[in-house]
Amino acid sequence: MNKKVLLTYSNLDELRKYEKEIEIYSFILAENKGILNSIENAAIDITTIVIFLSANNGNVLSAEMSLYNLDDSCVAIVRESYAEIAINMFPYVFNKVKPIYEKKLKINKTAITKRSHFYTYKNEKYLKQIIKYTEDNEIPLASFPSVNGDLKACYDEFNKNNKLAIVDLTSLSLAIEDNKNILYLSEQFLSIYENVRYIVIANKADILLKYFPLYFDDFESVDNLLKGVEEETEPEDASQKKRCITDLDNKEFEDFCSYFDMNLIGHRAFKNKMFRFLKNFQIMNRVNDQKVFSMFLFGMSGIGKTEVARLIAEKLHHGSYLTKINFANYSSQDALNILIGSPRGYIGCEHGELSDKVGKSEIGLILCDEFEKTNRPVFSFFLELLEDGKFTDTMAREHDINGFIVIFTSNILSEAEFQKTIPPELQTRLDLVCEFKEPSVADKHDFLELLYNKAAKKYVAQFSDYNITIDDKKTLYNFSYQNLHALRDIKREFQNKLMELFEIREKFTQ
Structure with a gap:
């Protein structure tokens, strides 16, 4: 059998024009065996099967056999931008490409496809x-x-x-x-x-x-379609006002910076840059030039990335609920529906995690943890969110996040890996990107001092009536914290020693 000519259309207008000349079928792999053997004087649009097989090549042979047996009175068509892919995919079926309207084709007119x-x-x-x-x-x-x-x-x-x-x-x-x-x-x-x-x-x-x-x-x-549906007339409740970084006056912002600086150990360059950028954001937000402030923090686990969000949340509203989404669970094709939900009352309906958690929180802050593990639709969703300062869930509810801080964290270990993993268009939309590196020995010691001071205020009054002595402090510091990479591990070891100290003192008192 001679190879066929693959006809191309350049846009939707050409396709609709061609529909008036010939009946057009879309290629449906599971059902085309019977259809292709029975139709005559028709066109088969293979655009969608070419797109599908580009990513799922297991069915290429089956599709090729169906097209090979196509009746001589039928033609195959494809959108022009996919023509080269189609020729390479089906080399035994097609030998050249030809536009539909370069020369008038002599094809018998048949009924227009029913739409x-x-x-x-x-x-x-x-x-x-x-x-x-x-x-x-x-x-x-x-x-x-x-x-x-x-x-x-x-x-x-x-x-x-x-x-x-x-x-x-x-x-x-x-x-x-x-x-x-x-x-x-x-x-x-x-x-x-x-x-x-x-x-x-x-x-x-x-x-x-x-x-x-x-x-x-x-x-x-x-x-x-549905006669008698009446639109609900009750007004929706006004959304809860969140406390945002843009709501802080000059004195409150200074207090925020002081608190944050004291409680996040190390990362001096990041803190200086963040304070400066947040101050600029306050000004730009007030004149409606910037809706959202975004930062992307990457580096090894346990060195303070998530702590950034916790400290901001605590200073905006003491004891507030933090909107945190763990994107380790957002790698499936259905990730976007999990994030923003499916409409209520539908089969398989679920509420969107993002809209639910934003609704519960009293502050304008979203933490996106392990963000590198999600997929392209979610990346695109956040690109729009950062640009518009709002997002719409699948119930068509619009969520205003004007004034919010959005923090993306990732265990990516290098700038090169960041450039490779995060889409370029999203990279350019981020306001602050910073690599968190392992703290120095001096930073680790300062972190122990911070833990000690907090323990002296928080734990001692609850567990015993004595003061921690200098000797006790030496006991608490007596482990190889210099060799531990993550601050999280240092904190865990310190707390274990603190509990041991309390147990010893309690037994001695009894």
Whole structure:
């Protein structure tokens, strides 16, 4: 069999123009064996399968065999930007590339591919009413789940024996810009069911039209789908005002710097720079030139990176709850949904960890620990958050973080590793980047002094009625702290010795 010519279109307008000349099918790997053997005088768009196989090459042979057996009256098309990848992926099927509209193709006109509308809702308050309406009328409602091998099985169960079912594609629209592999798997799902209707928050409608032109041709209000849904009219509670670094007056800021300097041992260059940058941030925030202050601290574990956040939190509001997200658990494809949540009332619904914790806290501070372990969609989310000074969860709730400090910490060990791991666009958005290095012996001794002074005030009054003597102090310091790399380990050893000292004194007193 002779090799085929792969036709290309350069944009969405060309694709829609071509639809008026020939029926177009999207390549669906699991079902194409039967389809490709039966259709004639049609075009097969292989763009999404090329994107998918670029990252998942296990099915290349199966796709190649399907295309090789394509009827001679059919043509294969691909978006122009993926043409070279397609030629290299299927060398036994295609031998050259040709644009669709360089020369007029003589192709018989057939029926235009049937596409449908999707439906939009305005905001979270309206979504609450949609959820209530579907519950009252026993209409299944689900958000688009994380894309995995159980996708079809999940929705077969969800879709069983129902005349109407609704899927919210908002979470898909949030993820698809940063993970194009979802395109192919999403099209597999969109092509399965006739009784499913799709909804999305209004400000994401253009994304669905952009990425799924063969499935959706327009959108309309969800009012046209669900008759009788009434928007909730009760006003939402005003969000709790957080105490931020920008709220401190000059005297309070001086007290903050003094407290921080005294309680974070070492790291002199970092502290000087942070104090200067925070003062500038106060001024720039007041004139609306900078919404958020961000810092990225990297280095070995246990040398004070997390302590930076704890000290800031303590001085902003004594005993306050610290918004801390550990990104060691955020490496999966579903990381962004875990972070900002899935809509309430949906199958697999969970609250977003970030919005929940920010809501609990009384201060404008977010700690992102082990941030290097997360993935690209989360990186992109924080890029927008730092630029806008706000974020929107999947319930369409907007969270204002104007005046916040966002601290990213990482166990990355070098500047070179930082440059390699963190996306360049996020690097340029960070206000302060600093490598934390192992403390000097003098710093370690100063840290012991700090622990000793705190213990004298905090523990002695609770555990005994005696004062710590000079000999006791020597006992507490009598371990090889110089050889311990992490301040955390020094603190642990000091506390063990302190407890031993209390036990001895208590036994002696008895």
